[in-house]
Amino acid sequence: MSDKAVRSSVGEPRFRDTLRGLPHRVWIISLGNLILQVGTFLPVFIVLYLTRSGYSAGSAGLVLGASGLGRVLGNVIGGYLTDSIGRRPAILLSVVTTSGLTASVPFLGPLPLVVVVVGLIGVVSQIYRPAMAAVLVDCVAPGQRLAAFGVLRFAQNVGAALGGVLGGVVSSISYRGLFLVEAAVLLVFGAIVAVLLRDTPGEGAGSDEAAEPAVAEPAVGYRQVLADRTLVRFLLMTVFSMFVYIQTSVGLPLHVTAVGLSERDFGLLMGLNGLLVVLLELPLISVVARYRPEYVLAAGNLFTCAGLALTGFADGMGLLVATVLVWTLGEMVSSSIVQAHLVSLTPPGLVGRYQGLYGAAYTVGTGAGPVVGGAVYASSPGALWILVAVLGLLSVQLSLGLRRPAATAAVAE
Template identity: 55%
Template sequence: MSLRAGPEHPRFRDTVRRLPPTVWIVSLGILVVRVGNFLPVFMVLYLTSRDIPPAAAGLVLGAAGLGNILGSAIGGYLADRIGRRWTIVLSMVTTAGPTAAIPLFDELAVLISLVFLAGTASQIYRPAAAALLVDATTTTQQRLAAFAVHRFAMNIGAAVGGVLGGILATVSYVALFLGNAVACLLLAAIAALFLRDLTPARAHSDIPGDPPPAPPPGEPIPATPEPSYRQALTDRRLRRFLVMTVIAEFVYIQSTVGLPLHVDAHHLTPADFGLLMGLNGVMVLLLELPITGLVSRRSPGAVLALGNVLTGVGLAMTGFFGEMHWLAATILIWTMGEMLYASMASAYLGDLAPPTMGGRYQGLYSAAITAGTGLGPLIGGAVYAFNSWALWTVCALGGLLSAWLCLPSWKDRRTRTTSAMEEPKAPAPPVHEPGGPIS
């Protein structure tokens, strides 16, 4: 049952209005850099225009993917070590150089090196930006609102950037990559001038599981372990969340792998595929914030589970249909799953992370996203080539498995039950008989 709005549980739109300035500054910066983020979208077209064969283009894209994973890990470490603000600045400044240099070289080895460097540097800022949103918010609902606004800025930026990139590509690819570099420098300037690192504020969380018990009176408090990725991975709930993320992203990315192959197999045109993906984009822009508000007081695990089920089942249903109107119906289903999942997953992780390792938790999450989206095209394409129904079955099973991983594990449920049973109960208030004395 949802909670009634009041002083302690404000309406979601009121929470959005009252978000700290840091959230709006970070979201503005993300909007700017996403508008100019042409490299991932137009890299294949650029390589094709330089007569680079498909196999070599695959090496270039593979280098970018490896760089993305490495950059996520580096970004998480730096966000905790040197601070969120300067990690964002360092990331964007070091991305601008290799990006601007790409159209200046034709040698394959040089292109692979530059794309790897750009792919690495361009991901370093992401854990820092996410950790800064967590630091700036104090409640689960605030974090959910912050990441919903962040996602909205990303989607607006991607939509505008796709149109602007297409215009620049018809003029000059040099202008395309220079524009990307300029967008990176603008984000660096916004971070340097307007952002400040914050002391993380912790609040009540809806995440299942209990904090470590306090030591008995008279015993020394154990030393806090040094923050590290190894220490972060001792968190059983984080490991479960990361596995869920890889599977969920693998399933979702089939919308750009299995779906276009299915469209082509049913003799629909690229324009038809564009209309279907346009439906997804319009739904996300118009409905994600309101839907996030509707589920903002629900159990995060339950919302994530529902989102994964809808995504997996919606994509699996693609295999049953070949007509545009039915394919559009399947897109409505898996897009609903995407909207339920995206912001809630980031807020869930924000509640899960200890204050001293917020950057590392976000770095691992970003790496898990990259791993899922990187493996998705390789494995998904191979499975579809073997048998199209095998891919749609994998989507359905992946959606169900990732949904199960969102729910509390048996050990967490047992721990919570044991804690509730051991918690001392307050004495019951005296019962007063009607008309009797009140003591």
């Protein structure tokens, strides 16, 4: 047996053992996130609700725009609150406020009021995200981060899949009931956090992270944080890669229709993607954990870029299935490591701000992708796939530079 194999078998725990050794807070927050995703309907069904309530498609687009802008701001605000008031208070503020605003949506009348309220929901609904990521960072060792974020994302994927089915059933009965159910689910998630995360590290639990808010001095704001060139590189990579990935819901369905396939065929392709992610992403983490994270991110972005760019050449179901396999592999590889790697690039006391900016960049990419992608496709379908290839390769190049100098990385760990 080689020295490398001996080190791997003796010094590095198996991924299964790492999962078993995760603190209970990881499972609590992941279960809560699963429940939350099952009951999150507003972003998916708001357009259908508005158009069926008599609003025009243009009005629905205005509401969506307000929601998207709010989501970007919400991540930034959430990052600040996570580092300043603490993880648990930030989560509770987010879910309780979102619950109340969501419950009011079916009772709103004038369009300006709908725009304002849905925009506010976009803001407050994102505040919990950096805080939830920070909870995981607080309670796990560096070697457990990949597993912790993997479990969180697995719960999110399962919850989102179940939520789509449940939302369709509830909306067929009552749209008012749809938003009231979401408000109730948010309160359930808040209760889980309030009762089971009372002693969250970073809020006086007696861990080394208990002093974290004091480390991030008040003078350290987003202007200083954005002076970090590695972070800016990470954020640009996120915007480009998410612009590319979101074409699975814009360019791909348009192409499926253009080559003569049906909505059912598109549904089967997306179902294949969802099945692969749920079954394979978590086990894949044990493989990618062996390699340098910047290389893993680059490989994931490359597969995603290649799979989607090749969509433009796929004129039948068989070829489209092949492209789905490629970009799904890229999605699983990059998503399994992206947030955990960002933690390794984060100075002490700034986990919330860094995760908040990541969430904002993610939202910008997924928000701009449908607007720009749809416009480019309408002008020239081929131009969209060229744009996907260019931005995808840029995200690969940016990924390769995401590494701290050795001394700085040691401090961050």
